[in-house]
Amino acid sequence: MRQIVLDTETTGLSAESGDRIIEIGCVELLNRKLTGRNLHHYINPERDSHEDALKVHGLTTEFLSTKPKFAAIAHELVEYLRDAEIIIHNAPFDVGFLNKEFDRLGLPPVTQIVDGVLDTLVMAKELFPGKRNGLDALCDRLGVDNSGRTLHGALLDAELLADVYINMTRGQDALLMDEGGSTEEGPAHEAVDLSRFELPVLLANDQELAAHEGVLTGIDKDSKGKTVWRACAAA
Template identity: 80%
Template sequence: MMRQIILDTETTGLSAENGDRIIEIGCVELVSRKFTGNNLHHYINPERDSHEDALKVHGISNEFLRDKPKFAAIAGELVEYLRGAEVIIHNAPFDVGFLNKEFERLGLPPVTQIVSNVLDTLVMAKEMFPGKRNSLDALCDRLGVDNSGRTLHGALLDAELLADVYINMTRGQDALLIDIADAPGEGGAVEQIDLRRFELPVLRANEQELSAHATVLAELDKSSKGKTLWRQFENA
């Protein structure tokens, strides 16, 4: 059973090393690629004001954060929530850098020692869509994810959107894999089904379909100058 946490933060600015702090953290839980509703969301008193440019992005006022808990008050809950999960983040170095700095202040281990893996959807997007814009908004538009409610950045909303984006980005053959731990039977054993008890219908081609098929074969014969393999074996 795979447990994944989609995580996003909002901050007072762009540099954790220069003293900027986390003001909001939003996490969405997926288990076996399904939303569980077991999400985590906190506003945090950063003990400093946000930069003007950051305020334009997230719109969370300094006054609103004054009575919110400090990071130390929610750190324990956050660590236990993340423990052992695969964490999925868009532009992971940014959020991980801020989390590591907050953990360091409290004598806690870095993110990579708490979670099983960190997956960066920005890296994934650049590989899937080279040369294109790969911001969260751009990916929502490209993948048909409704982001009409996103007028400002918000950690929980962005995590929810990223979860939908991630599911759409990975909705290939991986989505067909069965988690053996969830399969029926003791010890994860898969139940054996005797397919002989099912009578499968035979759907035969109609005249129009046979004619269309013959036309395609004739074109292939022409382009290969009569060297198609099925012609050599059709009367064998």
């Protein structure tokens, strides 16, 4: 499965009011592993950034004036995204800006190019109801090192979000570069027949059961009674 973790930086908050994309960063995952085939561009927006936005990303008009315009990188971006699932934190914001840029060039909207859009902000709100779910907060909660994030940057944020996504979906403890450790037939590991082993069954004691119930009660309280296991137990 091919997935692209995507982030943008912009001149402001409103694509409809004429704000433009100034940076785009994309990180490719193949079967939930980093491939190293990333895409990153700074873009000349042909306008100044709002003062508040400039404080966030630090990309000055002078710096961006020598960069390509969006039209110059659009077709490369479309082919890179084509048929992949894209993963974005607060997807409506980035998708709205991309759609506006594509529309200016007569290109189709994002949803007609990609295989789907996954919003990690929506995921995070479901996993951590009532908590702060910005990228920095998620990095802190999930143990992702974001110490190098002094300013927002599209590629760095996409790399952090890739690690956050893997942690939220519990697929891996860490991302590993795919450097040829597998073949077309599958990973190069010796198969083990687990049926040869008789595994012991260890039952929880009363103290462990009480501690477990305490954790479940706390989670149930934080989610305001929306935990799945309580609903199943009551059914």
